[in-house]
Amino acid sequence: MDDLLDAPVAGLADLLLDAICLVDASGRFVFVSAACESIFGYTREEMTGKLVMDLVAPTDRARTMAAAQAVMQGRSHTNFENRYVRKDGSVVHIMWSARWLETEQLRVAVARDVTPLKQAQAMQAALYALSEAAHACHDLPSLFQRCHDIIGELLPASAFAVALPEGAAQALRLTYHAGDTALAAPLLSLCEDAMRNNTVQSASCAVSHGGDGMLAVPLTAVRETVGVLALCNPGRGYTEHERSLLLFVANQFAAAIQRKQLQARMHFMAMHDELTQLPNRRLFLDRLETALARAQRHQDRLSLLFIDLNRFKQVNDRHGHAAGDRLLQEVARRIGGCVRESDTVARLGGDEFVVLLESVALPADVEPAMEKIHHALAAPFVLGDGLVLEVSASIGAAHYPQDGDSVQALMSCADIAMYCSKKSAASTEGSSQASLGRAVAP
Incomplete structure (x- = not known):
């Protein structure tokens, strides 16, 4: 390694915001620059000797392996994007440029963290999709299912629930729930706390090994709280950035729910007697x-x-x-x-x-x-x-x-x-x- 990167060159590499990595033929890191720690969350010592594929997000491993093999066959690869799992469990989006050094039998790659760009793009897409769902979905159940899919693209969740007030007493009920049924009761309890205090509430899942695995966010639109959205991510919970992201998306979701409820009320009023609530x-x-x-x-x-x-x-x-x-x-x-x-x-x-x-x-x-x-x-x-x-x-x-x-x-x-x-x-x-x-x- 000393023959490849002398001290001055290695020092210059550590000044770069992008990370420089050298990977041997077996797929293990043999050198990483200082930027790797801020990007991947591991120290140099922890990354050195580790298999690259152990850090790649599972759903991206097959195409990452294919790209690595193409580089090792002599084809330079630029602007290749994939996702890695950081040490804290969060996902980072990486854009790679790489080439194969035949004489040294090493892949040299430059990694750029494009997570903020990807998050902004995903947020824009989610907002557009939520707006489209508010118009395209014919009822609340279909709206909840569509929003579940949209939010699932942004945040990890083994359970997803929407609680709305129902009946004359306006008691909170899980109108929609997907995922582990054992989490229904604790999610509802957390939703009740969020609705009562009109603030974001978090708690640990019974199966969580750290962090606040459950998160409940009030759904507020035009100064009216129409319900609560709850997620559960056992084992890791949610970062502050993910909380802020969910809170922002929840406001758009609340507006979509409010719109659909208004449409339902207007349809009901058009088809029912106001006094008796019977069909007209x-x-x-x-x-x-x-x-x-x-x-x-x-x-x-x-x-x-x-x-x-x-x-x-x-x-x-x-x-x-x-x-x-x-x-x-x-x-x-x-x-x-x-x-x-x-x-x-x-x-x-x-x-x-x-x-x-x-x-x-x-x-x-x-x-x-x-x-x-x-x-x-x-x-x-x-x-x-x-x-x-x-x-x-x-x-x-x-x-x-x-x-x-x-x-x-x-x-x-x-x-x-x-x-x-x-x-x-x-x-x-x-x-x-x-x-x-x-x-x-x-």
Whole structure:
């Protein structure tokens, strides 16, 4: 080695910001300049004698070996890029220029750390990808999966989770989780701390051998924390740079979530009744048309129930519209409790509700559902402030195929049946019993 690099030359090499390395035919370092320690994290003594391939990132080893063999065959190699694993476990991006010294049987290579450039490029690509995902993904689950892929390109993570507040209590739940299921509970606990304190939280994984393996970052957009993003990297944790990187990406992720949530709310509002949260006329007609097409295709049956409260106007006149609204909300809840999850309950407007029952064997099989709704609505309604109301309902039914084979025909038939029932109820003024009716097909 003294013959190759005398003291003055070696001293000059140590002044370079790029690293100079000499590697023998077996692939071991025989000389490294001072810059290697700042680039790779190992001292000269630690690197000397070490196999080059032991430091190369596993996914880059095959092409690095091919490049090394090409150099040893006499082909100079410039601007070759690969990744190395530093002593602290972090990844460094290297750009190499190398040639083979035949007489000395050595590869001489110059290594430049291009990690900041690669990180900037990856960040720019991630931001573009997140923005694209916010527009391209149709719902939150697909957005979470896409963002998982994007962030996974930037940071190591054996577990990835997104926690969002849900329900009336806004309790935090893991809406998305990928990776080791054993980490779900500790990740959720860390997310709750991050949400409560609105700060980045870290903790050690149970399987970690050092460092804060778990990291939870609040997802904040326009001064609103919409949830928490959590990662786990057992064994090493995350550097300060990686924390800052995740925090920056999290802000873009939060904006994408907020955008998707707003779109979902707007879609829900367009297709649901604001008061009862039931499907509105538009959504109901769409479901009825789809169900009718399915029934025609499979030669199945379906039924419609039109439900109208009797003398509802008197409730508004005597007790006010606020009491009427509370009554309608309770009526919606009770009707929903009388049918199957696969059935559709909708509010058409005012005090008119409709139920779509699919896969009905015979029209007579609908009678029990009508009776169940009748009894549910006949029970007193306790509406608060000492107000207790007793109401009755008129119910009309129409059945496919005997009462019609189109949306318009079935709706008209059920509507006529309901008004026939209402006339019958009017003739028994004061009765709390609901009338049941069914129209004969015209």
